[in-house]
Amino acid sequence: MRRILLLMCLAVAGMLQGCVHATAPTEFQAVASQPYALGAGDRVRVIVFGQDSLSNSFSVDSSGHIAMPLIGLVPAAGRSPAQLATEIEGRLRAGYVREPRVSVEIEAYRPFFVLGEVTTSGQYPYVNGMTVETAVAIAGGYTPRASRDHAELTRTQDGRTVTADVPMAQPVRPGDTIMVRERFF
Numbered sequence: 001m002r003r004i005l006l007l008m009c010l011a012v013a014g015m016l017q018g019c020v021h022a023t024a025p026t027e028f029q030a031v032a033s034q035p036y037a038l039g040a041g042d043r044v045r046v047i048v049f050g051q052d053s054l055s056n057s058f059s060v061d062s063s064g065h066i067a068m069p070l071i072g073l074v075p076a077a078g079r080s081p082a083q084l085a086t087e088i089e090g091r092l093r094a095g096y097v098r099e100p101r102v103s104v105e106i107e108a109y110r111p112f113f114v115l116g117e118v119t120t121s122g123q124y125p126y127v128n129g130m131t132v133e134t135a136v137a138i139a140g141g142y143t144p145r146a147s148r149d150h151a152e153l154t155r156t157q158d159g160r161t162v163t164a165d166v167p168m169a170q171p172v173r174p175g176d177t178i179m180v181r182e183r184f185f
Helices: 002-017 026-033 081-093 132-138
Strands: 043-048 056-059 065-068 072-075 102-108 112-116 122-124 150-157 160-167 177-180
Touching: 043 065, 043 081, 056 065, 072 081, 081 102, 112 132, 132 150, 132 177
Parallel strands: 112 177
Antiparallel strands: 043 056, 043 102, 065 072, 112 122, 150 160, 150 177
């Protein structure tokens, strides 16, 4: 009798678990307020005012650098565009340009990925202001078996990978991987 009661309690607890709403972990909430950090796959436009030959578009390579004329490899990964501009100004000031003024803007973000129970899994270009729900829409929507109230989001930040169940309204960042799981019922 006790076994049956225990099994029934476990079954009810399992069903109620699906009713719990996913909330974003504090690591994901803190990142939303921070400036964007460049990473491999981003494309930036560097403008050196008065030096058209130094102004161009550059891709952040897999080692996290951009290769600029005169100053060579400049570390970009983990820096904001403003921090990168300051670094480039400092390097140019050291013997190449008298009073450099540099502007860095993001030309193209690195892609994000959608996997699991969506119509078309794959890699997609990032668009500012995206949520998990809009990312699923870009991937063609849900399959009939998809869980539609939350998804698993994987993000690399500060050199470590964090994975958590998040609500569909969770903001997406470039490089994120979204996994839409199969529902139980």
